[in-house]
Every structure is written in structure tokens, then in C-alpha cells.
Amino acid sequence: MGGVWSNTYGFIKGVTDGVHMMKPEGEHPSVVRTNPGLPVVALMNQDTIQYALNPETYKKEPYSFGPVGVSKDVLRGHCPSMFSNDEDHRRKKALLVDAYKQGEKSLSSILFNQIKAHFGEWSRLKDVPDFEERVFHIMSETLTEALFGRKIDGQLCFTWLNGLITEAKTWIPMPSLAWKRRQAIKAIPELLKAIETAPKYRELVQLCHTHGVEVEEGIFTILYGTLFNGCAAQTAAIVSSVARLHTLSDAEKNEIIQTTLQVLEKHGGVSEESLGDMKTLESFILEVLRLHPPVFNYWVLARKDLVISPEKENIKVCKGERMLGCCFFAQRDGSVFPDPDRFRWNRFLDEQGGQKKHLFFPRGSFMEAADLNSHQCPGQDIGFFMMKTTLSVLLCYCSWELKDAPVWSDKPIRVGNPDDPVRLVRFNFRSEQAGRALVNTSAKKI
Template structure:
């Protein structure tokens, strides 16, 4: 439907009164970069908990975001590749061979271990079960419902979400206090948030706690959706999988010895990951609301209108990507005979609200892809029916995906 709308109605089109779709690459990128005209709404999934002492102010939440970014920037991720790689290798090593396996739950567990460990290091085992429950609360909240209740009504799903937030916060609070009292803040993302900043000093405890449930789930929820598509493409494109496997052969025998240099050498693997993310962006539709009247394409967007940004159609814009429907990792490489350079890429968003975990997600997905291809040939179960269902609610995913692994000789 999104493709048809773009083809028949143009780069920007009106879905219904007050709702517009940015379908082509240029308008999609413009909306995401024009954050003042099209701000991102606060996520309703994990709102701040109500406490007698009050919730963090918008300024404190902005400072907490800046502190998180210190721990998630590309340089910080590069310094910790040796912690990420062993868990991706373990995922590949522990894949049962010779049988059809539903793979997304296994991927999600592996990436949750990586993500939570990246955020909280030695305290991850305490927080991992709570992260799993936060994910479950998210899944319950986004399920289709017969009625859309106002946000102030305490539905069972919202009460469950609140209980899980409280449990996560209650587990995290003593960790924060222990680290601050001991002075051993840690080199993980939490440690970065606990360090005083020359710009705003020390973050209040509640500002640290309230901003972490969402990013904790995000470190593995969205990458898990992407991993499903990537593993499916390894199964469907054995030549590409073989090239990934050959590239991965140079990785150290001890995964803990993997460095950012090794990761940088996986150029074709990174190209394959980028190409799958282009074709199947996990967040295929983004919502923005205009606070004031503005212009987009040939439309005057009134205040209060909604603009739907569609990375799925933007990535299949032939003006940006020659043969846009073709799976062609080589388009991301500087090789003789490679296609024209790819254009607008929005799988991690762009502009002021681009995905803060993009570097971590790319590192996890690249290493998971390389280690899996190095160990296994993947295939889909035989039969005329697909081994998965495509879902578009809250993201593009291969629900129920089953794959078979056979050892690569």
C-alpha cells in the first residue's frame, strides 16, 4: 500500500484530512531533520514514574540523553568490541544444527545479553530478567486492541507496564547508589551517566533511573527485528553468505580478542547488513506532528497535523538507489564495477532524533552475521509456504521465522 501510494500520489501525499505521508527520500529526510517543524513526540511506552518527589524536568531529561550518548557514541562502542564479540560467537556456536529452529526468540535473548551487558557491565545479570519483563510489557502494550483508551485510564496492560518499570527501577537504584558511594562508577553507559558534566554537573538520581527503561529495551528489540531479516537473507543468498564467511575467517579464534580493527575489516558483512536494513528497515514508518503551520512539498501542513515518514518507500526510491528492489550489498562498497553510491539512508533515522544506539546496533548485527555465516549454512524449511509471517505493527518483523543450520565445512 505504501509503495502504491508513493507511485500514484507522489513524493508527499494526503492520506486523510490532517494526515500526510512523506514517501520519497527527499521529503522523508527533510521531515526528520526539521525537528522544530516536525518534533518527535515523547514515547508513551515508558513514561516517567509518578513519585512524591516529582519527575525529572525536561532540562534534566535532555541532560540525561546527552550523558547516555557519551556511552553510546561510535568511539565508546569501538572500545568495547571485545565484550560484544564473544556473545555473538556463542549465539552461533549454540545454534542447534540439523533441525528447523524458530530463531527470533534465540536472537532476542542473545542481543538482550549483549545490550544489557553493554549498558550495565557486571550488574547486567541482576538487570537482565527485568529487561526481559520490560520487553514483555512493551509487547503487551502494542498489541492491536478493540478499543483505544485514553492514556490516563489504567488498563491491565498499562498497570503491568508500570509494575515492570517499578521493578526495574527498584533493582537499578541500589546499583546507582553503590557505584556513587564507592566512587567506582564503571566504564559502561551507566558509568557515563553517573559522571558529573562540566556543563550541568551531577545528574539527579531520578533522571538517571527514569530514562533507562526505554533505552534498555531498545538495545535489543529493534536489532532483533533486523537480525531476522539478515539471517533470512543469508539463507536465501548462499553466495553472499559464503563471502561473509570468507571475510569472517580472519576474526580471532578467541572472540574476546576481537577489536574495532577486526570489525572494520568486515566490509562486505557491513555492506550486507546495510543492504538488508535498506530493504527492510525495522522502523518502517515514523510519526511526526506539526506544532505550527508549515510547508512540505506542495502541501501546507496545518498545526496539529500528522506526518507519516516512510523509510520503506524512501529506500526504494529509484532516484536514490538504482534497481531499488534488488538485494545488492555491493552498492555499499568501493569496488570496481560497484553500482552508484547509495543515497538517503533512514534505518536509524537522521537529524536531531536519530537513533542514539546506531553504532551499537551495527556492531552487534555485523558480528552476529559474521559469526553465524562462519559457522553455518542456513536454509529455509522446504515447502511452498513461507517460514514466517511479516508483521508491520510497531516495526517490520519476520514473526515465527524458522531456519535450519548445517555446519560449514
């Protein structure tokens, strides 16, 4: 079951077959020993994934996503919060939580202006072939301005981000990774200069002191947490949403558009209240994140000896052994999600939290808040605010055409997006109507 191959064969299968290499011929193990580039115990359903979510049973491996890793040089040797453990992790996460709290205060007006400026620019272009990168620019320019007090050029952020995952544990030559890493390292001085001269730099330095984090380490913690964990995940979710809309019938699409528009009209635009009321849009986003989570796999090490699924597969795991929590499969577990492989945009509508608590895309139950002891996402409120605002404007005040119909074969490297980059051949923006909906700066979070 699952296939225990050599590292090289496993690595290649992971690239070509995507996540489905772990379930050949439709098998449904709850846990399996496999090799997607390194030997690992894969935790495949709602019960077994808990070993990768419960801080008592896992530890993080520094800089590592199993067969690939992030470059220490691109991080100047500062290990990000998501790869840190125990006290080191708690200090960094506390810093992030406070930095996000401060950033949230100005988030809505910055995002509204970014959306108006970028969508206006897209509508003046003949086509938008680099749609995915442009969504990233909106996310990164908004969040950098909210956190640092001045927006940092989206292309500069993208160059740094693009060079992060460049350590592949394989002998297969990958010259393009080395090139991306060099570009990212070259971008660091300009990135740091932009941050150090930004209006909120002193505030952030003070926060670093408060949490006992050395200043450069704190800045890299915030940069990684924001650009990699935050902007990359959010961009992926928005791109997948646009691709998914393409697969809905006109009637389904219309229902989401009309109900969202009604909410905007009732509340006089985007605000905390109107975003909270957008139940159909929220259900659609949750279903996108269920079937296409930006992070498929949670790589961890066993913190102690474990016996997993003793009644069925009965797999013994030794302390220090690699495990892989498969969010992709746990969110397709038919025991809690009826008809699990079907995209049902209204799955989470009007339900009383029944299925929502089984969503793990933030690296823990969606219904539980993040805390300092786990690695659950601390950016969920910001993420939903930005996703809902951007998608509500897209749905209600824009129209577009995709270049190609989306096809998913679920490659982890595509972070939940269809196989080919999503490109637009046309984009229209009704800027006046959108402008009237994007004036209420009391919107902060859902």
C-alpha cells in the same frame, strides 16, 4: 491518492496491508494525506522526509507512535528521550551519549562471551523455535552488562519491553495488550533492584547529576534507549539479515562468507581493524537496513506552518498537524537507488558514499553523526559493532536451517522482519574455531 479513511478502517488496513496501504496501486506520491489509524501527512520520498528529520520543522509528540503509544505506567511517567523536545531532549540525550561512551569500554569482551555462551547453548538444542527472542537476549544481556556492570536477565528485560507499546487509540478491544502491560509493570521492581545493586550504578547516578537529570528519570531514559531503541532495533536487523541470507544464491552467500573469513584470518580474529575491513558484510547489512529498516515510520508534529512539495502535490500543513516520515519508502526512492525494490547485497560495495548518504534508517543521513539537537540514533557505532560481530560469527562458524522460507508483506509491527517469526530447525556452532576468533578484546567499534 493514498486513501483518506476513517481512523478505524485506517487502523485495520495498517494492520492487514502493512505499510503498502499508503501507496495503493503502485502510486508514487512524494507526499500524501492518509490515515493509518489517525489523519496524517505522509512524507514519502528523499526530499519530503526531510520535514521529519530537520529539527526546525518537527516536534515529537510525547509517548506517541500515532495510532499506538507507549504506556506511561510502564515508564513510571518518565518520557523517553525519543519523545522529548528541545532542552529536555538535549539533557537526556547527553546523558545517553555519555552512558554509551562508558559502556563501550567493556563491550567487546562481554559480547564475545555472550556469543560463545548462547551459540553453544543453541547448538545443544534439538531446534531453536524462539530464535528471535534468543537474539534479543544476547543483545540485552550484553548491553545491560556493559552499561550497568552486571547482566540483567534477558527474559526480565523482554517482559518489560513487551509491555511498552500497549496504548492503542482504537475502540477495538485488545485484551492481550492490557495483559502485556500488567506483566511489564510487575517486572519493574525486580528490574530496578537489579540496576540499583549493579557495580556501575553509582557511576550512572553521577552522570545523571552531571546532566541535571533526576536519577529515576535517568535510569528509565537509559533503559528505554537501550532496550527499546537499541536492542529491539539491532535484534530486528540481525533477524532480517538471517532471513535475507536465505534468499541469496549459494554463490552470493559464499562470497560474503569467504571474504569475511579471509578478513578474520588476516587480522587474527574479530578486532576494530577486522570489522572495519569487512566491506562485503557491511554492504549486505546496509542493504538489509535499506529494504527492511526496523523503524518504518517517524511520527512527528509540524513545528510551524509548512507547504510541502509546492510544485507538485502542494500540501499545506498547519503548525501542530501530524506528519509521518516514511523511511520505508524514502529508502526505496528510485531517483537515488537504481532498481530500488531489488535486494542487491553488494549495492554499497566500493561506492564512495554515493548511495549511503541517502540511507535514513538511523533517523537522519547515515553519513552524518548524531547530535543533541536532532533525534538521530546515538547508538550506531555500538549497533554496527554488535551486528557485524554477531553476523560474522554466524556466517563463518555456524550453520543452520530455517523452518520456513521467509515472506515479507512489510507490517510495521514486525520491525522489518518476515511475516512469520524466524525459527531454526537446526543450529551448529564450531565453538573451537569461533573461540580463536573471539579473543582480541581491543575491538570496540567500527
